[in-house]
Amino acid sequence: MTISETAPKAEPTTTEEFDVLIVGAGISGVGGAYHLTKQRPGTKFVVLEGFDSFGGTWWMHRYPGIRSDSDLHTFGYRFKPWRGAPIATAAEILEYMGEVIEENDLDQYIRYNHKITSARWSSEENRWTIDATRTDTGEPKRFTANFLWMCQGYYRHSEGYTPEWPGMDDYQGKIVHPQTWPENLDYAGKNVVVIGSGATTATLVPAIAGDCEHVTVLQRSPTFFRPGRNRDELAETLRELDIDEEWIHEIVRRKILHDQAIFTKRSFEEPEEVKQELLDGVRPLLAPDFDMESHFTPTYRPWRQRIAFVPDGDLFKGISSGKASVVTNEIDRFTAQGILLKSGDELQADIIVTATGFNMSVLGDIEFEIDGKPLVFSDTVTYRGMMFTGVPNMLWVFGYFRASWTLRADLLADFVCRLLAHMEETGSKRVNVELRPEDEGMELLSWIDPENFNPGYLMRAMPLLPKRGDKREWQHTQDYWGEKDEIPAIDLDGPEFVYG
Numbered sequence: 260m261t262i263s264e265t266a267p268k269a270e271p272t273t274t275e276e277f278d279v280l281i282v283g284a285g286i287s288g289v290g291g292a293y294h295l296t297k298q299r300p301g302t303k304f305v306v307l308e309g310f311d312s313f314g315g316t317w318w319m320h321r322y323p324g325i326r327s328d329s330d331l332h333t334f335g336y337r338f339k340p341w342r343g344a345p346i347a348t349a350a351e352i353l354e355y356m357g358e359v360i361e362e363n364d365l366d367q368y369i370r371y372n373h374k375i376t377s378a379r380w381s382s383e384e385n386r387w388t389i390d391a392t393r394t395d396t397g398e399p400k401r402f403t404a405n406f407l408w409m410c411q412g413y414y415r416h417s418e419g420y421t422p423e424w425p426g427m428d429d430y431q432g433k434i435v436h437p438q439t440w441p442e443n444l445d446y447a448g449k450n451v452v453v454i455g456s457g458a459t460t461a462t463l464v465p466a467i468a469g470d471c472e473h474v475t476v477l478q479r480s481p482t483f484f485r486p487g488r489n490r491d492e493l494a495e496t497l498r499e500l501d502i503d504e505e506w507i508h509e510i511v512r513r514k515i516l517h518d519q520a521i522f523t524k525r526s527f528e529e530p531e532e533v534k535q536e537l538l539d540g541v542r543p544l545l546a547p548d549f550d551m552e553s554h555f556t557p558t559y560r561p562w563r564q565r566i567a568f569v570p571d572g573d574l575f576k577g578i579s580s581g582k583a584s585v586v587t588n589e590i591d592r593f594t595a596q597g598i599l600l601k602s603g604d605e606l607q608a609d610i611i612v613t614a615t616g617f618n619m620s621v622l623g624d625i626e627f628e629i630d631g632k633p634l635v636f637s638d639t640v641t642y643r644g645m646m647f648t649g650v651p652n653m654l655w656v657f658g659y660f661r662a663s664w665t666l667r668a669d670l671l672a673d674f675v676c677r678l679l680a681h682m683e684e685t686g687s688k689r690v691n692v693e694l695r696p697e698d699e700g701m702e703l704l705s706w707i708d709p710e711n712f713n714p715g716y717l718m719r720a721m722p723l724l725p726k727r728g729d730k731r732e733w734q735h736t737q738d739y740w741g742e743k744d745e746i747p748a749i750d751l752d753g754p755e756f757v758y759g
């Protein structure tokens with residue numbers, strides 16, 4: 260039980276006032292703080308973070324081997340060169356973020372151990388009132404802000420998603436979710452089954468296989484992987500030529516984004532060729548008689564789910580060495596010793612790791628009210644996946660699935676700063692987006708088109724998420740290459756923006 264759960268609900272004794280309040284000190288929130296100080300110096304702002312340190316995703320995930328699956332040239336901020344290998348460990352990402360905080364003196368703006376519980380908008384006062392609880396002392400805290408910058412990520416940080424399988428209570432071993440990996444979990448010499456085949460599994464399995472007796476990856480269906488070397492030759496060449504690191508960062512980002520754009524386009528236009536290329540990348544890393552068809556040949560179009568990069572093919576090396584294996588089947592039930600499969604086989608396990616994904620969290624599980632009425636987020640329509648009809652002075656940073664999250668965090672930070680400047684120039688205290696006359700009768704659809712991208716956590720959360728329209732302005736298009744030009748060009752005096 261945390262302190263906040265046991266504490267009596269007391270009223271805060273003071274209220275602190277800010278122009279902008281940033282929720283969360285992950286990569287998005289820290290980036291937001293940086294951009295505000297550079298682009299809007301003098302803005303009175305605070306970053307509230309529930310954890311006792313910065314980093315968000317990279318602070319809380321502690322499973323062995325935790326690393327990015329995007330390259331850090333584009334997952335890193337555009338303003339701070341990344342000097343390491345493209346794929347980075349959580350510790351390296353935290354070090355990089357720590358440098359950003361230190362070099363720009365951002366610590367003064369961040370309040371750790373502040374878990375926000377509610378946010379209430381008053382149209383009379385044109386401001387948000389934000390209630391938080393200190394997770395270390397239980398003390399209630401109150402803040403007001405004119406603008407709320409939601410950098411709280413997209414999934415519930417306190418618990419991962421574990422499906423309910425029959426017989427789980429009968430199982431005598433340990434069930435672990437990677438999101439809440441126990442600090443001293445002893446897996447040495449043990450038989451471990453990892454359920455799921457996403458990026459987490461691809462990271463975790465090579466990291467533990469050497470110490471375990473055996474690791475079995477149990478997947479319902481195969482996933483695409485992209486093995487490759489964890490180095491960037493262009494960056495290395497430019498470094499040899501003694502090119503300035505800032506130039507290297509920019510050039511390598513452009514090259515990576517150029518290649519990714521081609522890959523993404525091809526995955527829509529010639530999915531069969533892309534599929535064969537991906538499979539050809541994996542095949543040589545496995546024994547000639549390995550059953551590729553059953554275990555590594557997905558039935559969906561490439562990029563409909565995130566494609567995990569496997570640095571140096573380490574996952575496949577583990578399989579080839581016999582320390583790890585893959586089973587593609589469905590779970591019938593848990594037993595005392597392990598898992599009974601629908602095929603009738605039983606997998607024995609001392610530890611079962613459920614790498615089965617996230618619970619999506621819509622708006623950080625914060626209770627929102629607009630003028631005394633609870634906000635039903637699913638009744639709103641999203642403006643470019645960042646603002647929402649009927650919700651004033653608020654923006655949510657929701658990154659990309661097929662490109663690095665931070666690309667969008669940087670783009671949206673520019674947008675917020677431009678919007679705030681525009682409001683100052685026009686003397687506006689309030690902005691919200693509204694459907695235009697030309698949008699009347701527009702068909703409202705779910706947040707994202709399942710044909711486009713359909714991982715389980717998104718599908719489960721769809722009923723809770725805002726609606727999407729059938730025009731680009733009313734969608735999170737997931738298209739960095741379009742948005743990098745569209746977002747800076749948004750006409751802030753367009754009819755979709757209503758000021759007050």
Ligand SMILES: Cc1cc2nc3c(=O)[nH]c(=O)nc-3n(C[C@H](O)[C@H](O)[C@H](O)COP(=O)(O)OP(=O)(O)OC[C@H]3O[C@@H](n4cnc5c(N)ncnc54)[C@H](O)[C@@H]3O)c2cc1C
Pocket residue numbers: 282283284285286287288307308309310313314315316317320326327328329330334373374375376410411412413414416459623624625656658659662663664665
């Ligand atoms: C294991 C893993 C690997 C990933 N790898 C990649 C990758 O390689 N590339 C990529 O592009 N994306 C990746 N992602 C997606 C990743 O979450 C984002 O890229 C990015 O780190 C999100 O940053 P963020 O700051 O927006 O959110 P988060 O990292 O989730 O941080 C949000 C912060 O907000 C705080 N917060 C939330 N609610 C509240 C509240 N109510 N009160 C106070 N504070 C609150 C949280 O404590 C947290 O610190 C990965 C995700 C996971 C889980």
